[in-house]
Amino acid sequence: VTTIVAVANQKGGVGKTTTTFALGAALAERGQRVLLVDLDPQASLTSAAGLEPDELEQTLYTAIAAYLKDQETMDVIALRRSLGERLDLLPANIELSVAEMELQTAVRREYILGELLEPARRAYDIVLIDCPPSLSLLTLNGLTVADEVIIPLVPEYLAARGLGLLLKSIQRVRKAKLNPRLAIAGIILTMTDHRTTHGKEIAASIQAHIASQAPLLGEIRRTIKVSESTAVGQPITHYAAQSEAAQAYGQIADRLLTRWSNKAPAAAPLTTSGGARV
Ligand SMILES: Nc1ncnc2c1ncn2[C@@H]1O[C@H](COP(=O)(O)OP(=O)(O)O)[C@@H](O)[C@H]1O
Numbered sequence: 269v270t271t272i273v274a275v276a277n278q279k280g281g282v283g284k285t286t287t288t289f290a291l292g293a294a295l296a297e298r299g300q301r302v303l304l305v306d307l308d309p310q311a312s313l314t315s316a317a318g319l320e321p322d323e324l325e326q327t328l329y330t331a332i333a334a335y336l337k338d339q340e341t342m343d344v345i346a347l348r349r350s351l352g353e354r355l356d357l358l359p360a361n362i363e364l365s366v367a368e369m370e371l372q373t374a375v376r377r378e379y380i381l382g383e384l385l386e387p388a389r390r391a392y393d394i395v396l397i398d399c400p401p402s403l404s405l406l407t408l409n410g411l412t413v414a415d416e417v418i419i420p421l422v423p424e425y426l427a428a429r430g431l432g433l434l435l436k437s438i439q440r441v442r443k444a445k446l447n448p449r450l451a452i453a454g455i456i457l458t459m460t461d462h463r464t465t466h467g468k469e470i471a472a473s474i475q476a477h478i479a480s481q482a483p484l485l486g487e488i489r490r491t492i493k494v495s496e497s498t499a500v501g502q503p504i505t506h507y508a509a510q511s512e513a514a515q516a517y518g519q520i521a522d523r524l525l526t527r528w529s530n531k532a533p534a535a536a537p538l539t540t541s542g543g544a545r546v
């Protein structure tokens with residue numbers, strides 16, 4: 269069974285894309301066949317993976333456009349790009365913002381990504397969807413097809429309020445029967461800063477606040493290595509495998525796999541070369 273996970277937060281710059289890439293690579297390294305889906309018209313994940321979004325002729329939009337035109341389900345597998353062993357990407361570019369508009373008037377408009385990802389269920393153990401920074405129709409499509417949501421959150425004042433909004437949307441997706449079984453995998457605190465008392469205090473207060481609302485999956489400290497890794501088109505887990513941030517993403521991957529224990533591969537090859545493109 270394929271597990272589909274939406275990485276969502278309507279706030280931008282909280283680490284959705286970084287988390288999608290790092291977790292995807294960590295899961296691939298642990299033997300899972302992983303598909304990353306770039307659902308953001310900004311195409312940050314596509315760029316982070318080292319591709320030039322503007323130069324791509326075939327993207328997720330190609331499949332959405334074909335579907336809207338004649339209800340034809342294009343095999344999205346044909347659109348994927350390999351990022352490494354067991355790690356593929358369904359790329360995006362700015363054209364996806366056109367899809368956002370075109371979807372508005374479509375029949376069953378919240379279910380189209382789900383239709384398109386159907387063939388991926390045969391080829392992948394895990395699909396990770398990098399959602400745009402909004403509660404748009406694209407995000408709604410992500411939440412509708414997902415089994416679980418991962419919420420990256422930067423511990424800062426007002427972050428808790430944004431979290432409330434997101435949890436409400438998730439509640440709405442369940443109640444509207446778009447996806448009654450949508451579960452919250454948990455929150456990942458990102459870009460935490462333990463060098464200052466202020467940083468520690470905020471992290472502690474946010475942790476206390478979210479404890480009642482969703483499980484805490486882990487914490488990723490702020491490190492320059494993340495922007496360095498993006499610049500060279502690698503996930504942090506590969507670029508700086510020994511860094512605290514990479515290790516933390518690895519632990520989160522382990523935690524998720526334990527929970528999805530039916531998904532443990534027969535033999536988990538822990539390759540030294542890692543799961544991502546070198
Ligand atoms: N742990 C981290 N430490 C330092 N910078 C980070 C970390 N995680 C993400 N960033 C940086 O923060 C910015 C926003 O991250 P990104 O993953 O693109 O967020 P989102 O997808 O939510 O907009 C990017 O420039 C990214 O390189």
Ligand SMILES: [Mg+2]
Pocket residue numbers: 284285286308312313398399
């Ligand atoms: Mg992003």
